[in-house]
Amino acid sequence: MSAELVVRVVQDPSRAFTTLPDEVTQSPDLIVSLDVVAGDRIRARMHGPAVASLFGTEHRADLTARPADVRAAAMRLCRLWKDVFVGFRSPEHDSSPSPQTLEYPYAALVDLRSQPPGGLLEILDELALAGQQLLFATLLGGPDPHVEVFRKHLAGTLSACEGFRVRFDSELYIPWPMMCLRPEDLSQSTAAREPATIYQRFLGHRHQIEQTGGAYPWLTSRRQAPKVPTVSLNHDEQVDAHGRTRAADVAALLARDTHFVQRSRRSELRLALADRSLCEHLMYFWCHGHFVPNGAHPPALALRLTDGVPIDADTVRECRHDAGNDHPFQPFVMINACHAGVPAEGCDPAFFGGELIRAGARGVLAPQIEMPQIFAAEYALEFLTRYLAGQYTAGEAAHSAARYFADELHNPLGFAYALHCGMDARLERAAQLADAHGPTT
Numbered sequence: 460m461s462a463e464l465v466v467r468v469v470q471d472p473s474r475a476f477t478t479l480p481d482e483v484t485q486s487p488d489l490i491v492s493l494d495v496v497a498g499d500r501i502r503a504r505m506h507g508p509a510v511a512s513l514f515g516t517e518h519r520a521d522l523t524a525r526p527a528d529v530r531a532a533a534m535r536l537c538r539l540w541k542d543v544f545v546g547f548r549s550p551e552h553d554s555s556p557s558p559q560t561l562e563y564p565y566a567a568l569v570d571l572r573s574q575p576p577g578g579l580l581e582i583l584d585e586l587a588l589a590g591q592q593l594l595f596a597t598l599l600g601g602p603d604p605h606v607e608v609f610r611k612h613l614a615g616t617l618s619a620c621e622g623f624r625v626r627f628d629s630e631l632y633i634p635w636p637m638m639c640l641r642p643e644d645l646s647q648s649t650a651a652r653e654p655a656t657i658y659q660r661f662l663g664h665r666h667q668i669e670q671t672g673g674a675y676p677w678l679t680s681r682r683q684a685p686k687v688p689t690v691s692l693n694h695d696e697q698v699d700a701h702g703r704t705r706a707a708d709v710a711a712l713l714a715r716d717t718h719f720v721q722r723s724r725r726s727e728l729r730l731a732l733a734d735r736s737l738c739e740h741l742m743y744f745w746c747h748g749h750f751v752p753n754g755a756h757p758p759a760l761a762l763r764l765t766d767g768v769p770i771d772a773d774t775v776r777e778c779r780h781d782a783g784n785d786h787p788f789q790p791f792v793m794i795n796a797c798h799a800g801v802p803a804e805g806c807d808p809a810f811f812g813g814e815l816i817r818a819g820a821r822g823v824l825a826p827q828i829e830m831p832q833i834f835a836a837e838y839a840l841e842f843l844t845r846y847l848a849g850q851y852t853a854g855e856a857a858h859s860a861a862r863y864f865a866d867e868l869h870n871p872l873g874f875a876y877a878l879h880c881g882m883d884a885r886l887e888r889a890a891q892l893a894d895a896h897g898p899t900t
Contacts, residue, residue: 590639636663663874667854669882704836732778738787748796772814822881854882
């Protein structure tokens, strides 16, 4: 006698993701969403193949944290990195100043292996504790049992292994790569006091991370891969006019085997953005950034090229207002706005980048703190070398670059760069695709 069997689906073969007809994509290993809902509350949701589901559904919890408190703690973490790390003043310079002793060594050097390990470890401990507290005490703190379960599964997933592709979809600006796991979350011993042990707690060291939210990119079909990509350098020629950084090496890299465009004035950038046929595959900004007053709203990020005239999100919006959706503007954008300044409380540093994404950009990579020029140029060289080769996605290139500086040079500043959308963006060339698919008939 036949009987109907009860079936319980415990795994989703589609990986909770459906691709668009003209896209070949892969869902992230973990997606964490933070939505600001009625009553000034934050609703957290989490799903993906890397996290075990409960009863075949996503994890969800209404957090006890308030958005204003989370924003304030996030801005404090950014200020802390600037104050205690970039702004670290050498005690030796105070006691016995000499030409060989740098006053601010962590701002003046990229390779920190020659610096006294005790001082670096003390600062890393403080930064890791602050990143841990923001994640587990401010954002996911409290005795609510639903939040406890959410916190447990998130910590377990992030600490289980390394190399996940993690998307934080959030209306709240949080410096995710600078956030940290707790020592007890890691299976290996954390008793040894050395930089490598502390770096393993930073999310930016463990995983590829992108933040989305507030912008819905890629409404149009992907364009065909070019034979020769078009790359632009939008820069302030007075930044490092004496050549103390490797900015010239970055410019040479950008110009190698590309259609290379340079802009140094606001009028040139506006004219390009207003061109509906603008087709660039990579836009690189090397300039100053400042947060300017914006009335009753949070301060807005404005960039300045050589002429010093502000370029902000409204500039992008005005130039692209009649471009429509069917246009070739789909660049990946790196904004290396040196000395951009610490944002005021509640300010979203991705505002300018978010407008570029809404205009069609595939993603934006930018520093979350005031970045020393010498490190900014070195980071750009490492990231762009990987990305321009076409073998790394933006997420892979950013993750690899950050780990290189941390593991090899004992410098954590690579974690202070954030990727907004574009984790899977790749600079493909037609020749590479032809080689990958073999000969055709």
